[in-house]
Amino acid sequence: MTAPFVLAVPSKGRLQEQAEAFFTRAGLSLAKPGGARDYRGTISGLDDVEIAYLSASEIASQLARGMVHLGVTGEDLVRESIADADKRVLLIDSLGFGSANVVVAVPQAWIDVRTMADLDDVTTGFRAQHNRRMRVATKYINLTRTFFASHGVVDYRIVESAGATEGAPAVGTAEMIVDITTTGATLAANGLKVLDDGVILRSQANLVASRDADWSDDARETARVILDHIAARARASQYREVRTRFAGCDAALLADAHHRFGVVSPFGGPTSSGMVTLHCPPAQLYALGSFLRNHGAETVSVASLDYVLDRDNPLFARLEIFLRR
DSSP states (O other), rough: OEEEEEEEEEOOOOHHHHHHHHHHHHHEEOOOTTTTOHHHHHTTTEEEEEEEEEOOOHHHHHHTTTTTTTTEHHHHHHHHHTTTHHHEEEEEEOSSSSOOEEEEEETTTOOOOSSSSHHHHHHHHHHHHHSSOEEEEEEOHHHHHHHHHTTTTTSEEEEEEESSSHHHHHHHSEEEEEEEEESSSHHTTEEEEEEEEEEEEOOOOEEETTTTTOHHHHHHHHHHHHHHHHHHHHHHHHHHOOOOOOOOOOOHHHHHHHHHOOOBBBTOOOOTTTTEEEEEOOOGGHHHHHHHHHTTTTTEEEOOOOOOSSSOOOOHHHHHHHHHH
């Protein structure tokens, strides 16, 4: 029996809802035949795919071990938990949700500390005065070490955070923190500020592939189908379909429309009757409509696109290149 193709998605909360909505928009409906509490699922129409519902951190771990083929998880977890991440996993596509920044934050009372260079000076002076290093509370140990080293900051030590990291300076368990934030409101409420150059990583949910998974021919074909759905939906979101017909519509006019408005002609030039179908970026719709009417069109219709299937599949091409390296 052929082993299933495993796609891991977050198991709870907003991330699960957003991941399922993302796949649904791409025409890939996730289901739990065993009920809402089941941790295994399916994709309608793809019988060889098994959905594994895991925590976002566990997805990163399973990708590193090659136990899942594709997974939805945050870039912060990938970079933190997987050594040599760029060699072991591929961030195929950013999904547009789960956005948050990993940042260096210090007490607002440190009015003279605005940059990592300032922090370097302060940590050096602190050690000389107190004969110990400043403490940094964080769950992001590897990201912190790499970022601090890139800025030449060495006089610190990490205190691994097991709870609410932002509260560490207030209770005296650390002088500063490295943590993840979306709006910065929680940091501000705890009397902290982000350094001007203290953003370590701008993270969001990504579709990630594991190099060490079993990439049989069947698994690659399944990945191609999944990524084809996603790419088709992404293309559709970039355009609206514009249709019109008029005698003056010719190749020169379409070339001008392409140059001015970023229009593409997916089915070639106009027919003998002057009928043409165009794909136009949403922001240029009115300008294009005016342009076509000024050149003789009586009516221009606009419709939304659900999917645009193209011969090229850039997402799968990226995966194939990654697996060949």
